[in-house]
Amino acid sequence: xxxxxxxxxxxxLYLISPIGLLLFWQLLLxxxxxxxxxxxxxxxxxxxxxxxxxxxxxxxxxxxxxxRVFTGFVAGAVPAVxxxxxxxxxxPVRIFFDPLIAALFPIPKIALMPLLLxxxxxxxxxxxxxxxxxxxxxxxxxxxxxxxxxxxxxWDVAKNFGASQTVMFTRIVFFGALPMxxxxxxxxxxxxxxxxxxxxxxxxxxxxxxxxWNSWExxxxxxxxxxxxxIGVLGLITSALFQEIERKVIPWKAD
Amino acid sequence: xxxxxxxxxxxxxxxxxxxxxxxxxxxxLDNIDLRVAPGEFLCIVGPSGCGxxxxxxxxxGLDHQTGGRVTVDASDWAVQNAMVFQDSGLFPWMNVExxxxxxxxxxxxxxxxxxxxxxxxxxxxxxxxxxxxxPHQLSxxxxxxGAIARAFVTDPAMLLMDEPFxxxxxxxxxxxxxxxxxxxxxxxxxxxxxxHSIEEALLLGDRCVVMxxxxxxxxxxxxxxxxxxxxxxxxxxxxxxxxxKLDIWRVLEEEVTRARAEMEQ
Numbered sequence: 001x002x003x004x005x006x007x008x009x010x011x012x013l014y015l016i017s018p019i020g021l022l023l024f025w026q027l028l029l030x031x032x033x034x035x036x037x038x039x040x041x042x043x044x045x046x047x048x049x050x051x052x053x054x055x056x057x058x059x060x061x062x063x064x065x066x067x068r069v070f071t072g073f074v075a076g077a078v079p080a081v082x083x084x085x086x087x088x089x090x091x092p093v094r095i096f097f098d099p100l101i102a103a104l105f106p107i108p109k110i111a112l113m114p115l116l117l118x119x120x121x122x123x124x125x126x127x128x129x130x131x132x133x134x135x136x137x138x139x140x141x142x143x144x145x146x147x148x149x150x151x152x153x154x155w156d157v158a159k160n161f162g163a164s165q166t167v168m169f170t171r172i173v174f175f176g177a178l179p180m181x182x183x184x185x186x187x188x189x190x191x192x193x194x195x196x197x198x199x200x201x202x203x204x205x206x207x208x209x210x211x212x213w214n215s216w217e218x219x220x221x222x223x224x225x226x227x228x229x230x231i232g233v234l235g236l237i238t239s240a241l242f243q244e245i246e247r248k249v250i251p252w253k254a255d
Numbered sequence: 256x257x258x259x260x261x262x263x264x265x266x267x268x269x270x271x272x273x274x275x276x277x278x279x280x281x282x283x284l285d286n287i288d289l290r291v292a293p294g295e296f297l298c299i300v301g302p303s304g305c306g307x308x309x310x311x312x313x314x315x316g317l318d319h320q321t322g323g324r325v326t327v328d329a330s331d332w333a334v335q336n337a338m339v340f341q342d343s344g345l346f347p348w349m350n351v352e353x354x355x356x357x358x359x360x361x362x363x364x365x366x367x368x369x370x371x372x373x374x375x376x377x378x379x380x381x382x383x384x385x386x387x388x389x390p391h392q393l394s395x396x397x398x399x400x401g402a403i404a405r406a407f408v409t410d411p412a413m414l415l416m417d418e419p420f421x422x423x424x425x426x427x428x429x430x431x432x433x434x435x436x437x438x439x440x441x442x443x444x445x446x447x448x449x450x451h452s453i454e455e456a457l458l459l460g461d462r463c464v465v466m467x468x469x470x471x472x473x474x475x476x477x478x479x480x481x482x483x484x485x486x487x488x489x490x491x492x493x494x495x496x497x498x499x500k501l502d503i504w505r506v507l508e509e510e511v512t513r514a515r516a517e518m519e520q
Contacts, residue, residue: 157344160315161337161358161409171357175348252347252389 040222045229048222058211062230065200065207068124069192072131077188080136081181084143085173089165094144101140109134109191110198117203127199127207134195135188139181146180147173179253182246189242193235208234261293262445263329263336263412265314270323272309282470283309287323289464289473291413294443298460300453300503302511306471307449311338311415314447329412334362337406338415341422343398345390351377351401352386358409376408379438396427403431407438413445421451432458433486440483453503457496458485465506468514474506 004012022042028034029041036044052058087094113130120126150173158172200209208227215223246253270287273280283306291297299307312318313325315338329335337358345354353360356373364372377383380400390398399419406414420428436459439446450456456463457479465475481493490496 153340153342153344154346156312156317157338157340157346157357158361160317161405162334162361163357164361167361171349172346175346178348250348252391 037219038221040225044222045225049226049229052223052226058226058230061206061208061211061227062234064124065196065209065231066234068127068196068207069131071124072128072196073135073188073192075128076132076135076192077139077185080139080184081143081174084140084181085147085169085177087140087144088147088150088177089169089173101137105137105141109137109195113199113203122203126203127196130199131192131196134191138187138191139184142180142184142187143177146177146184149180150176178250182242182250186239186242189238190235193231197231261443262295262414263291263327263332264293265289265291265413265445265447266324266326266328268324268326270310270313270325271321272306272313272318273321284313284320285470285472287471287473289476291445291447293328293445296439296446296448296459296461297464298448298450298456298462299464299466300450300456300507301466301471302468302507302514303451304514305466305468305510307466308417310471311417311447311449314413315415327413332410332412334358334409334411336413336415337409337411338417339399339402339406339419341418343390343395343402345398345401345405347390350387350389351382351393354390354401355382355404355408357405362409372408373404376404379407380404380434394427396423396431399423399427399431400434403435403438407442410442411444413447414439416446416448418450419448420455428455429487435459436484453500453507454487456503457481457500458487458490463503465503468510474510475503477503 026042029036029039040048049058083093083097087097109130112133113126116126116129120129154172154176155168158168163172196207197209197212200207201213204210208231212224212227215221215227267287267289270284270289271282272284273282275281287310299310301307309318313320314327315336317338327335345351346357349357352373355376356369359369359372373386374383377386380403382397382400382404385393385397390401393401402419420431423431432455448456448459453463460479463477463479464473465477466472467474477499479499480495481490
């Protein structure tokens with residue numbers, strides 16, 4: 001491999017483990033080890049993938065899941081950022097909300113699903129609300145931490161140069177906290193997929209979580225895998241997309 | 256320049272500042288009396304911990320005194336003061352242009368006006384080509400130029416400078432010192448300049464205040480006799496410069512020794 005650049009070598013190395021695992025898996029089943037009805041080979045999953053894409057079923061479930069994640073994410077993240085910044089700026093706000101956050105943050109959010117079903121019924125709203133709640137906590141904690149750790153000199157400069165509370169909020173605290181806000185949003189993104197898929201297992205007739213759970217009940221293991229892989233791919237794409245947005249929005253963090 | 260207005264007049268009387276810390280009260284400034292004339296360049300030197308930065312922060316409105324009185328006469332001026340900090344304090348999330356215009360934006364100046372004045376300020380400090388750069392892309396000296404531009408652009412009646420060049424390398428410091436003198440000469444603002452370098456104080460100041468170690472008091476006020484324009488070479492050639500520098504150094508040394516002895520008791 002001496003002819004390859006270090007970067008290319010890293011890339012090849014990066015791909016060896018997943019590809020190797022798939023090959024190993026495929027060969028094992030082809031050699032007759034394992035039951036293909038319960039553990040489908042990668043080739044079986046690929047065929048099923050293609051079928052579900054062509055009949056449009058996968059697109060429908062993916063679309064529903066993505067819409068719930070997106071709506072819930074926005075609904076949770078926006079107030080979380082605003083409140084996190086207010087907590088950093090105003091002591092009374094911080095003192096008021098601190099115990100609430102400390103008490104509610106550790107509750108596994110999926111435990112709230114029955115409550116949300118009671119409140120919002122079996123439609124999209126209960127799932128969106130769950131995602132929003134799950135997103136809210138990591139984002140508010142990160143936003144507050146980021147804003148509270150803005151170096152003192154920037155507060156001094158802003159004050160000395162006549163910044164009003166509004167300018168302080170929109171030009172100093174928000175941007176100063178932005179790198180940490182993004183770290184929180186990224187955690188929140190992963191969390192929102194986790195809780196949503198879990199919620200879709202039980203409380204709905206659509207979405208990737210439903211696809212997985214339903215195929216388990218019908219013992220269509222290959223479809224189950226299609227659902228799992230799709231979620232993985234969605235996670236990969238959204239997180240890469242996020243990184244791009246971050247690079248655009250936080251130019252001072254680059255190079 | 257035809258502008259005849261002069262910078263702020265500052266009158267400090269019986270100024271006192273106590274900090275409350277875990278162990279009790281720390282007296283940082285005690286009975287400071289000081290008058291600064293409009294357009295004067297006043298340097299303050301003192302051992303570290305003598306409260307000279309605290310004095311500046313009180314003048315800047317970032318801290319409040321425990322006792323005494325500070326009167327600043329800056330009628331005719333829209334902006335009373337602007338501060339240049341030791342660490343430039345340029346906001347990392349704004350480019351140079353936005354940073355420099357910050358003090359105008361906060362005061363509701365129109366966008367067109369801001370653009371025009373920022374342009375002039377950038378030219379003044381030689382940062383025109385770097386207007387779209389972010390602070391992390393600039394050297395320390397350039398960041399400090401940005402901080403100076405940000406202060407000057409607001410056209411303050413007094414300029415408060417807290418060891419603005421202390422973190423720079425020797426060459427950059429010399430260049431920026433002479434540029435500061437040039438810009439000041441054009442605008443004739445009142446400058447209060449805190450430094451721990453006697454040389455710098457003698458190079459820049461009309462007068463030089465020597466402060467005592469904790470609690471900070473005014474030990475001596477020295478009129479700097481050397482004619483303007485000054486630079487380090489003409490000063491070094493002046494026999495009076497070495498003597499004055501030594502005199503101030505002795506005063507400071509005595510203060511540092513006293514402070515250390517008190518601390519060890």
